[in-house]
Amino acid sequence: MMTGKDYLESIRKMNMKIFMFGDKIExxxxxxVLRPSLNSVKATYELAGQAEYExxxxxxxxxxxxxxxxxxHIHQSTEDLVKKVKMxxxxxxxxxxxxxxxVGLDAFNALYSTTYxxxxxxxxxxxxxxxxxxxxxxxxxLVVDGAMTDPKGDRGLSPSQQADPDLYxxxxxxxxxxxxxxxxxxxxxxxxxxxxxxxMPTIAMKPEDKDYAVSFSVPVDTEGIFMIIGRxxxxxxxxxxxxxxxxxxxxxGMEALVIFDNxxxxxxxxxxxxxxxxxxxxxxxxxxxxxxxxxGCKVGVGDVLIGAAALAADYNGAAKxxxxxxxxxxxxxxxxxxxxxxxxxxxxxxxxxxGNYLIDLLLANVCKQNITRFPYEITxxxxxxxxxxxxxxxxxxxxxxxxxxxxxEKYLKGVANVSTESRLKVLRLIENMxxxxxxxxxxxxxxxxxGSPQAQRIMIARQSNLQHxxxxxxxxxxxxx
Amino acid sequence: MIIRLKYCGGCNxxxxxxxxxxRLGRDLPGARLTHEGEGEFDVVAVLCGxxxxxxxxxxxxxxxxxxxxxxxxxxxxxxxxxxxxx
Numbered sequence: 001m002m003t004g005k006d007y008l009e010s011i012r013k014m015n016m017k018i019f020m021f022g023d024k025i026e027x028x029x030x031x032x033v034l035r036p037s038l039n040s041v042k043a044t045y046e047l048a049g050q051a052e053y054e055x056x057x058x059x060x061x062x063x064x065x066x067x068x069x070x071x072x073h074i075h076q077s078t079e080d081l082v083k084k085v086k087m088x089x090x091x092x093x094x095x096x097x098x099x100x101x102x103v104g105l106d107a108f109n110a111l112y113s114t115t116y117x118x119x120x121x122x123x124x125x126x127x128x129x130x131x132x133x134x135x136x137x138x139x140x141x142l143v144v145d146g147a148m149t150d151p152k153g154d155r156g157l158s159p160s161q162q163a164d165p166d167l168y169x170x171x172x173x174x175x176x177x178x179x180x181x182x183x184x185x186x187x188x189x190x191x192x193x194x195x196x197x198x199x200m201p202t203i204a205m206k207p208e209d210k211d212y213a214v215s216f217s218v219p220v221d222t223e224g225i226f227m228i229i230g231r232x233x234x235x236x237x238x239x240x241x242x243x244x245x246x247x248x249x250x251x252x253g254m255e256a257l258v259i260f261d262n263x264x265x266x267x268x269x270x271x272x273x274x275x276x277x278x279x280x281x282x283x284x285x286x287x288x289x290x291x292x293x294x295x296g297c298k299v300g301v302g303d304v305l306i307g308a309a310a311l312a313a314d315y316n317g318a319a320k321x322x323x324x325x326x327x328x329x330x331x332x333x334x335x336x337x338x339x340x341x342x343x344x345x346x347x348x349x350x351x352x353x354x355g356n357y358l359i360d361l362l363l364a365n366v367c368k369q370n371i372t373r374f375p376y377e378i379t380x381x382x383x384x385x386x387x388x389x390x391x392x393x394x395x396x397x398x399x400x401x402x403x404x405x406x407x408x409e410k411y412l413k414g415v416a417n418v419s420t421e422s423r424l425k426v427l428r429l430i431e432n433m434x435x436x437x438x439x440x441x442x443x444x445x446x447x448x449x450x451g452s453p454q455a456q457r458i459m460i461a462r463q464s465n466l467q468h469x470x471x472x473x474x475x476x477x478x479x480x481x
Numbered sequence: 482m483i484i485r486l487k488y489c490g491g492c493n494x495x496x497x498x499x500x501x502x503x504r505l506g507r508d509l510p511g512a513r514l515t516h517e518g519e520g521e522f523d524v525v526a527v528l529c530g531x532x533x534x535x536x537x538x539x540x541x542x543x544x545x546x547x548x549x550x551x552x553x554x555x556x557x558x559x560x561x562x563x564x565x566x567x
Contacts, residue, residue: 052499052528053491055535086535090490303493
């Protein structure tokens with residue numbers, strides 16, 4: 001397995017094409033806006049090397065016959081599914097942000113089973129190709145960006161009906177040695193911190209969408225790929241040189257629009273090409289795993305936010321107020337409910353035809369549906385407890401100013417035994433998570449990541465077995481017709 | 482005496498597992514605490530952070546015994562296994 005330092009150097013060696021604020025970024029590793037997101041991924045390597053976390057962070061892989069980082073694992077049991085959620089909670093607690101490596105893990109497991117079943121029906125050899133790819137991922141301890149979301153253009157039209165045919169990523173040329181693809185993937189979490197990009201279709205498809213039913217993996221610095229970094233609220237604070245105003249100066253997340261401008265994919269890296277009848281299965285399984293993931297990662301971030309709110313209450317001198325205690329209880333109740341959903345869909349998982357394990361899809365969708373709501377309420381309660389100062393406090397430069405600083409020290413003091421600076425630090429952390437750079441991951445990603453709320457409701461409706469429930473009611477009510 | 486310590490992954494520990502291990506080191510200055518290796522040791526202490534006790538430890542055996550802790554109060558039993566009364 002790689003160490004954090006090994007990982008950092010491996011990314012530094014890549015020749016990615018990254019654009020931000022209209023400029024090409026020469027080194028994402030050393031860029032102050034992007035570096036915190038790299039640190040979050042680096043933490044997944046560092047935790048794996050620590051004795052007190054290795055039981056969650058590492059696992060034996062039968063694929064390569066050795067211990068690997070769990071982020072590269074093909075789940076072998078429901079215990080693996082449970083430990084995945086626990087690992088994600090730990091990483092969320094450690095970074096208080098999106099650590100970006102789950103999307104690849106979820107893509108691995110979705111493709112492992114889908115390629116097997118595609119081969120069984122169509123006589124293709126995608127599964128063996130994918131197994132060989134996974135051996136490389138596990139042996140080299142790679143970060144892989146699972147890329148699903150196409151720009152989608154007119155949502156009322158299918159991929160092949162769009163005015164611009166590139167609004168869903170597609171095959172534009174088939175050659176004897178591979179394919180050439182063109183299109184884009186939006187909202188790509190962690191792409192500039194990844195070694196490979198593993199592309200999947202974004203929706204179920206019909207036969208006429210054949211060129212859009214494509215899955216493959218290539219290195220992120222492959223010719224033709226470039227990324228345009230997404231803005232985050234308060235992102236340029238990272239260019240000011242201070243730490244306090246960042247709230248979380250070490251860790252963060254990142255997303256980008258990734259363009260595939262006529263990218264060649266060799267045959268051995270193609271895992272789906274034209275089998276439209278398996279596009280829906282791949283999407284459904286990937287979404288299911290990723291909806292499970294949120295029952296771990298968001299919970300870990302929530303743990304930090306609850307802790308920050310409790311500290312703010314301590315520093316404000318309000319910790320003993322009964323309504324504050326009750327709000328902290330409510331935050332904990334909401335957060336542990338999310339965790340319960342993540343654990344439940346894992347425990348109720350089952351084996352696929354390929355041998356790996358899949359979560360219970362109904363419970364995973366219930367998990368994510370709650371995620372679209374509860375972090376917003378946890379955030380509201382954190383802001384309630386923190387008080388208005390979290391958005392009106394002067395800057396770090398003012399605090400350090402020889403004339404202004406003493407006034408800030410004096411008038412923004414809370415309880416006597418805690419410094420004004422510590423009080424401001426915890427308020428900035430809450431600001432960061434609720435409306436700053438980390439709010440991208442904790443709030444809007446909770447809403448739309450792994451599918452927007454309506455996508456889960458469709459899955460819940462499909463799996464709710466309403467006929468069975470009607471039968472139960474009829475039996476109790478003695479209805480015979 | 483060699484005591485093999487094995488931690489759970491620590492996703493939501495109810496007590497400080499590393500602090501407990503440090504305390505064991507202080508209470509048993511003659512013992513060697515290790516986090517590495519499989520097979521047999523004098524004592525195996527699996528430090529789980531909560532009652533789920535999810536750490537895997539099948540590959541570890543204790544000549545004097547193996548104990549899975551899930552609470553700070555289990556520390557007394559660990560000392561007893563090591564032949565020391567707290």
